[in-house]
Every structure is written in C-alpha cells, then in structure tokens.
Amino acid sequence: MFFMLDPKFIRNNLEAVEAMLRARNTSLDLEEFRRLDQQRRELLTRVEGLKNQRNTCSDEIARLKREKGDASQQIAAMRQVSQEIKKLDAEVAEIDSRLTALIYMIPNMPHESVPPGAGEDDNPVVKTWGERPAMAFTPKPHWELGEQLGILDFERGAKITGARFTLYRGAGARLERALINFMLDLHTGEHGYTEVLPPFIVNRTTMTGTGQLPKFADDLFKLEGLDYYLIPTAEVPVTNIYQNEILEAHELPVYFAAYTPCFRKEAGSYGKDTRGLIRQHQFNKVELVKFAAPDNSYEELEKLLANAEEVLRRLGLPYQVVNLCSGDLGFSASKTYDIEVWLPGQGVYREISSCSNFEDFQARRANIRYRPKEGGKTRYVHTLNGSGLAIGRTLVAILENYQQADGSVVIPEVLRPYMGGLEVIS
RNA sequence: GGAGAGGUGGCCGAGUCGGCUGAAGGCGCUCGCCUGCUAAGCGAGUGAGUGGGGAAACCUGCUCCGAGGGUUCGAAUCCCUCCCUCUCCGCCA
Numbered sequence: 399m400f401f402m403l404d405p406k407f408i409r410n411n412l413e414a415v416e417a418m419l420r421a422r423n424t425s426l427d428l429e430e431f432r433r434l435d436q437q438r439r440e441l442l443t444r445v446e447g448l449k450n451q452r453n454t455c456s457d458e459i460a461r462l463k464r465e466k467g468d469a470s471q472q473i474a475a476m477r478q479v480s481q482e483i484k485k486l487d488a489e490v491a492e493i494d495s496r497l498t499a500l501i502y503m504i505p506n507m508p509h510e511s512v513p514p515g516a517g518e519d520d521n522p523v524v525k526t527w528g529e530r531p532a533m534a535f536t537p538k539p540h541w542e543l544g545e546q547l548g549i550l551d552f553e554r555g556a557k558i559t560g561a562r563f564t565l566y567r568g569a570g571a572r573l574e575r576a577l578i579n580f581m582l583d584l585h586t587g588e589h590g591y592t593e594v595l596p597p598f599i600v601n602r603t604t605m606t607g608t609g610q611l612p613k614f615a616d617d618l619f620k621l622e623g624l625d626y627y628l629i630p631t632a633e634v635p636v637t638n639i640y641q642n643e644i645l646e647a648h649e650l651p652v653y654f655a656a657y658t659p660c661f662r663k664e665a666g667s668y669g670k671d672t673r674g675l676i677r678q679h680q681f682n683k684v685e686l687v688k689f690a691a692p693d694n695s696y697e698e699l700e701k702l703l704a705n706a707e708e709v710l711r712r713l714g715l716p717y718q719v720v721n722l723c724s725g726d727l728g729f730s731a732s733k734t735y736d737i738e739v740w741l742p743g744q745g746v747y748r749e750i751s752s753c754s755n756f757e758d759f760q761a762r763r764a765n766i767r768y769r770p771k772e773g774g775k776t777r778y779v780h781t782l783n784g785s786g787l788a789i790g791r792t793l794v795a796i797l798e799n800y801q802q803a804d805g806s807v808v809i810p811e812v813l814r815p816y817m818g819g820l821e822v823i824s
Numbered sequence: 825g826g827a828g829a830g831g832u833g834g835c836c837g838a839g840u841c842g843g844c845u846g847a848a849g850g851c852g853c854u855c856g857c858c859u860g861c862u863a864a865g866c867g868a869g870u871g872a873g874u875g876g877g878g879a880a881a882c883c884u885g886c887u888c889c890g891a892g893g894g895u896u897c898g899a900a901u902c903c904c905u906c907c908c909u910c911u912c913c914g915c916c917a
Contacts, residue, residue: 442886443875443876445886446875446886446887447886449885449887450885450886452897452898453885453886453898455897455898456843457844457898459843459897459898460843460898461844463843464844469897473897473898475897476897477897478897480896480897480898644834644871644872646834767872776872
C-alpha cells in the first residue's frame with residue numbers, strides 16, 4: 399500500500415492537514431478518512447488475533463501429525479477460523495483501497511517558508527537579475543521572428559500532427575539542439591550532475607510514484623491498449639530510478655541531469671498561449687533531479703535553483719525568481735521557486751523553470767528510502783527537481799531578447815561553439 | 825512472434841513427499857578479541873513493513889520468498905493469470 403502523506407501523520411494531525419487543504423484551496427473532507435481509518439484498525443486487531451490463533455494451531459496440528467496423533471478436531475475448528483479470516487481480510491482490503499484512493503487525493507504539506515496566498519498573483523518576487531534589453535524598435539514576438547527567419551514552421555507542424563506541434567528547421571533546429579548540449583555540459587561538467595537518458599514511456603506504477611497518477615490522468619498521453627504513458631517530464635522516469643530501493647547514507651545526495659522530450663495534453667488550457675512555442679504538446683527539457691537526506695534538502699533546493707539560474711546568466715537572459723504561495727503550489731511540492739524569464743516580444747515574465755522540494759511525498763509513494771549513517775530504521779529520502787531549463791521557452795527567450803531591428807537574431811556567445819560558430823541568424 | 829529455462833534476504837545460493845524455514849551454507853557488512861601495522865584467525869550480530877507493551881535496552885503480534893488470485897487446517901513449496909530476466913529461432917533500427 400502506497401501513501402503520499404503518512405497516514406499516521408494525517409491521523410495525528412487532522413486539524414493541520416485540514417488547514418493545509420484550505421490554504422491550498424482544496425475541498426476535501428477528511429471525515430471519511432477518520433471513519434475508515436478507525437474501522438480498519440478495529441478489523442485489523444480482530445483478524446490478526448484470529449491469524450495468531452490459526453498459526454499456533456497449525457503448529458499444533460503439525461506436531462500431532464508427526465507424532466501420528468489425531469488432529470481432526472483441530473482441523474475442523476480451524477476450518478471455521480479460516481473462513482472468518484477470509485471474510486475479514488476481504489473487508490480490510492476493501493477499506494484499504496478506499497483509504498488509498500482518498501489519501502492519493504491529499505496534496506503535500508507546504509514548507510513553513512511558503513507564503514500564504516490565493517493564486518499566482520500573490521507569489522512574491524524574491525530576486526531579479528539582468529538588464530532588460532533596451533530596444534529602439536518595437537520588439538516582435540518570437541513566432542513572428544521564427545516564421546520570418548524560416549526556423550519555426552507552425553503551419554506545417556499543425557499539418558503533420560495538429561495544434562501545438564511545431565516543425566523546427568535549419569538554425570532553429572540546431573539552436574534547440576545546441577541548448578540541450580550546452581545545458582547538459584554545464585550541469586554535468588560544472589555542477590556535479592550525472593547525465594542519464596531514461597525511457598520516454600513509463601508504466602502506471604512509475605506515474606503513480608511521482609504523483610501524476612491517479613489525479614492528473616487527464617493531462618497524460620496514454621498508449622492505446624497498454625498501461626504505458628508518455629512522460630510529461632523527465633522528473634517521472636528519473637525520480638523513479640530508485641523506486642523500491644534503499645540507498646546508503648554515503649550515497650546521498652545523488653544528482654541527475656536528464657534531457658527528454660515532454661508530452662502534455664494541456665487539457666483545460668484551450669484558449670491559452672495558442673500562438674508560438676510557449677505551450678506545446680511536445681517540448682524538450684533538461685531536468686535536474688536530486689535525492690537528498692531530509693536534514694539538508696532545503697539547502698539542496700537553494701543550490702538547485704542556483705544551478706538553473708546559472709543557465710540564464712550565461713545566456714544573458716534577464717529573469718526573476720518567485721516563491722510560489724500556498725494557493726499556487728503544485729500538488730506534490732512542499733516548496734517551489736519558479737524562474738521567470740523576460741520576454742520583450744510579449745512584455746512579460748514567463749515561467750522557464752520550476753524548482754521544487756517534495757520532501758518525502760514522492761519518496762513515500764515511490765518507496766525510496768535510505769539507511770541513516772547513525773544506523774537505526776530506514777527513512778524516506780527527500781526528492782527535488784527543477785527544470786534546467788525548458789528548452790523551447792529558452793529558445794523563445796533568445797529570439798525575443800536578442801532580436802535586432804532588422805529581424806535577425808544574435809546568438810549568445812556561449813552557444814556559438816555549439817552552432818558551428820554561427821553568430822547571427824538572419 | 826515461436827520454443828525452452830528461471831525469478832528466494834545487500835550479493836551468491838540451499839529449500840526434501842506442503843507443516844518444526846523468515847528462510848541452511850557462503851560472501852559482504854558491524855561490533856568485540858587477537859595482532860607492532862596490514863593480512864589471516866576467533867567470537868557475536870546482521871532483511872523489510874506495520875501494530876501492541878516498556879522511560880529505555882528490549883520483549884511481542886501480524887504480513888512479506890517477482891505480482892495477483894486459487895487449493896488446504898496450514899504454501900517459498902501444489903494450481904491459474906500476469907510481469908520480468910536469460911538461452912535458441914524468426915523479424916527488425
């Protein structure tokens with residue numbers, strides 16, 4: 399049986415959990431949890447008593463048989479007991495599955511440093527970096543630039559597949575690939591991450607481990623006739639690398655960097671960001687994933703954020719960092735920083751990275767533990783992840799921030815070696 | 825896709841005609857002894873989950889031998905379904 403929040407924690411902190419649900423604008427009644435949990439414990443006491451009786455008596459029967467004695471009386475008695483056990487076991491299983499379904503719907507507890515708030519307008523900006531480029535002309539949105547330069551073909555993307563799919567060509571395709579390589583090289587070469595290339599299709603258990611299922615099934619592409627799904631982010635396969643494993647304390651923290659495409663249905667965002675690359679059903683991302691000991695996971699979150707920020711600094715892209723408030727925090731996260739990059743073509747800051755500490759929420763579901771140095775019981779690790787960064791949106795930011803009056807786009811210096819020396823796309 | 829073999833504790837590896845095996849034996853690891861140091865040697869300990877008792881050391885119930893069902897008083901051991909691994913054949917980037 400998997401849980402997200404510890405059922406014991408819920409049991410002992412019902413008021414706190416209910417307060418958390420309100421802060422997250424979630425309507426969920428814990429009365430049923432209280433009732434089922436109580437019932438389950440009562441049943442368990444009874445059925446375990448009976449099992450104990452059966453075990454003891456089975457030994458007795460075995461002994462009698464060995465000594466050629468008569469055990470028919472005990473066998474008859476145990477037949478009754480076994481019937482009863484079977485019945486009670488079924489009742490427990492029924493309650494368990496209802497309880498699990500319920501607990502799976504409860505989001506994570508926010509960290510104490512998460513500000514209260516109703517939604518994204520209440521997220522405090524904790525940092526801004528870089529100079530917004532001064533332009534003596536009216537900056538264009540990236541879709542215009544991309545089409546005029548012949549590097550982004552939205553129409554043909556839509557023809558090949560449908561809306562929210564894009565065909566990159568020439569320098570556009572290469573720029574996308576350059577960004578992937580640049581980011582991976584930076585994180586593996588300078589930030590201590592190990593590169594992994596995971597499967598892009600995962601099974602149900604894996605999706606459940608990181609919290610995408612059962613709650614967010616609507617946003618996932620599922621393969622027909624199979625219990626397999628296209629990943630919506632590398633977080634899913636990479637976090638599940640250690641699913642059902644026990645790590646040694648000296649192995650922590652573990653840092654992974656992974657490039658993968660990401661597939662999202664974007665259900666419920668029909669009117670939003672219909673133009674351009676901002677919201678696609680398929681996009682590329684370099685993801686950073688960490689497994690850390692609980693006592694320093696928040697330091698690891700700060701480092702993770704700094705690693706993601708470094709990408710934007712080297713690319714010379716202005717950004718701000720916001721601390722997501724309680725009402726905007728994702729389902730599985732205890733704390734999340736969003737990095738938002740400046741897009742002059744649209745005159746807004748747009749999310750380009752999301753760095754989160756999930757504490758033991760995912761680890762509990764995916765059953766990822768470690769053995770503490772000082773010995774004693776195994777504990778759940780803390781998992782963290784962050785985009786480092788979303789590739790498509792980075793390309794958008796480059797086009798819009800580095801555009802020239804004539805519609806050409808200068809390539810940031812750090813990318814030129816990856817572009818075969820190309821300095822300007824024109 | 826076809827034929828066969830197999831999935832046991834951190835690892836390797838026993839489990840007889842179903843009962844005394846949560847699991848022999850070995851390796852590894854931990855602690856202690858021994859040793860000038862190292863190696864070797866000797867002794868003890870060493871799975872996980874969940875519940876009860878105790879201030880604690882610790883004692884104790886239940887569950888777990890790929891997963892899920894079934895047979896049985898009782899299953900790692902028998903039956904069924906599924907998953908995975910390996911070998912051979914076919915097909916294929």
